[in-house]
Amino acid sequence: MRTNILSTAIALSDQDLLSRIGSLASEEREATAQLVAHLAALELRPSLYAAQGYGSLFDYCTRALGLSEDAACSRTSAARTCRRFPAIVEDLASGTLSLTSVRLLAPHLTAENHEVVLARPRNKARGEIQALVAELAPRPDVPASVRKLPEREIEKGQGLGPLPSSSADEPVSALQGTSASVQAGEDAASEEQLSASTSPRPTAPAAVEVLSPRRYRVQFTIGQEAHDQLQRVQALLRREIPNGDPGVIFERALALLAREVEKAKLGRPSKPPRRLRANTGPGGAYETRIRFETDEGVGHERRSSRYIPRAVKRAVWYRDRGLCALVSESGRRCAERNFLELHHIQRYALDGPATVENISLRCRRHNQYEAEIVFGPREPSVVREAREGYWSGSEMA
Numbered sequence: 001m002r003t004n005i006l007s008t009a010i011a012l013s014d015q016d017l018l019s020r021i022g023s024l025a026s027e028e029r030e031a032t033a034q035l036v037a038h039l040a041a042l043e044l045r046p047s048l049y050a051a052q053g054y055g056s057l058f059d060y061c062t063r064a065l066g067l068s069e070d071a072a073c074s075r076t077s078a079a080r081t082c083r084r085f086p087a088i089v090e091d092l093a094s095g096t097l098s099l100t101s102v103r104l105l106a107p108h109l110t111a112e113n114h115e116v117v118l119a120r121p122r123n124k125a126r127g128e129i130q131a132l133v134a135e136l137a138p139r140p141d142v143p144a145s146v147r148k149l150p151e152r153e154i155e156k157g158q159g160l161g162p163l164p165s166s167s168a169d170e171p172v173s174a175l176q177g178t179s180a181s182v183q184a185g186e187d188a189a190s191e192e193q194l195s196a197s198t199s200p201r202p203t204a205p206a207a208v209e210v211l212s213p214r215r216y217r218v219q220f221t222i223g224q225e226a227h228d229q230l231q232r233v234q235a236l237l238r239r240e241i242p243n244g245d246p247g248v249i250f251e252r253a254l255a256l257l258a259r260e261v262e263k264a265k266l267g268r269p270s271k272p273p274r275r276l277r278a279n280t281g282p283g284g285a286y287e288t289r290i291r292f293e294t295d296e297g298v299g300h301e302r303r304s305s306r307y308i309p310r311a312v313k314r315a316v317w318y319r320d321r322g323l324c325a326l327v328s329e330s331g332r333r334c335a336e337r338n339f340l341e342l343h344h345i346q347r348y349a350l351d352g353p354a355t356v357e358n359i360s361l362r363c364r365r366h367n368q369y370e371a372e373i374v375f376g377p378r379e380p381s382v383v384r385e386a387r388e389g390y391w392s393g394s395e396m397a
Contacts, residue, residue, distance in 0.1 A: 026095075032075075033093035039079040074099040081106040085114050096122040101129050106135040130210045138212030144245045146230070149221065218250070266317055267310030306340055308354045315356045316342065324363040326370070336363035343367050347374055 042048060043057050054060040057079075061072035078099050084089045091097035101121050109117060117136065121129050131324070209217040233253075234244035241248050321331060324334035343362035346352030362370065374379060 029095045032095050032099065033089050036075055036078045036082055036099075037089050039075055040083045043076075043083075056182060071164060074103055077106060078102045081109065085109060085118070088118065091118065091122070092098055100126055104129050104133055105136075108133060126211075131213070134210040134212050134215075138215075141211065141215060142217050144243070144247055146227070147245060216252055218247075266314040306348060306354070308359060312354055312356050313342065316359045316361060319356070320361040323361065325360045326362055326366040334363060334366055336365075340366045341367045343370065347371070349375070 009017065009020070021242075039057065039061070042060075046057075049057065049060040049064070052060075054064060054066070057076050058072050061076060062069060063066045065072075067075065078088070078092065081102050088097060088102055092099070092102070097118065101124065104126075105117060105121065117132075121132055124132075207217070207219040209219075211217050230246060230249065234241070234246075234250055237249065238244065322337055322340070324336045324340060326334045328334075340361050341364060343360050343366075344352040344354075344358055345358050352358050368378065
């Protein structure tokens with residue numbers, strides 16, 4: 001009788017679960033490296049898969065092995081690269097290089113540079129690999145352009161997706177062409193090619209692509225109102241930006257938006273807030289009331305700690321560099337920068353003060369995690385409403 005894998009995993013203790021996941025990840029890396037090495041050997045013997053009715057290694061991977069097209073592309077690309085540079089197999093097994101890293105770097109590896117190049121991307125994220133590729137093969141800035149999308153694509157809520165590959169015998173080039181075509185917005189696609197593809201295609205996400213060191217290509221779609229505003233701004237800035245480059249306008253607009261958002265989130269007072277008066281009520285420190293001088297003038301009385309002065313928010317934001325500041329027992333710091341919250345090191349419910357020393361940035365998950373350590377698991381049925389006129393100070397972004 002086959003054991004229910006999910007039930008077995010759920011039944012594990014916390015430590016056993018983490019240990020098992022680590023072991024499985026290591027086994028997966030080893031198995032992937034073994035598969036890549038065997039595919040490299042199989043490609044040297046094409047008659048083996050040809051005799052079984054498969055016309056290419058890619059066809060064999062998808063139909064015989066049941067791999068997805070993307071997985072087949074990554075593994076066949078890595079197999080060919082490993083034949084040129086066998087040391088990559090060991091890096092795949094150890095996890096210092098990923099299939100994505102090998103696929104992105106493969107076109108730029110040579111007998112002269114492969115040792116130096118492969119030593120740099122070890123344990124790097126995809127964005128860092130793309131930056132390295134841009135350094136190895138920098139591309140010029142793309143010309144500014146504003147194009148109207150086909151009406152039928154807009155009505156369907158679809159973007160210009162990738163065109164189908166013309167040959168299954170070239171999975172690697174097909175994959176690379178797909179990626180480039182999505183990010184380039186299908187500049188070379190004709191109306192006939194677009195109409196030929198009848199299957200639904202999802203909207204292409206906004207793309208940020210590294211072209212060369214410190215130069216990026218950004219692609220997104222705007223609506224009619226934003227397009228009209230762009231044209232008005234181009235006309236108003238003709239003297240300063242004669243060619244009306246949308247990229248330059250975007251940079252200037254982004255700088256203005258950053259200042260506006262920073263002011264709304266962190267504030268920019270002419271002088272730092274100061275404590276004007278403190279009254280200690282019958283409840284002791286928990287009932288303390290403090291009046292703060294805010295950007296808008298002298299504010300009403302606020303319960304201590306729940307209200308966090310803007311000067312404290314700013315100091316905490318810059319000190320923690322806009323990142324979750326939780327550091328694990330192993331010394332790893334969380335790198336999350338989205339949906340950050342202001343975390344009381346000494347909990348607010350335990351009279352923790354709203355000071356720079358006691359406030360730290362946390363992502364939503366880690367803020368909840370540390371609260372559960374102190375107070376136990378959160379009860380979904382318990383809802384605590386914020387007091388009217390008080391900002392909780394928990395959300396930063």
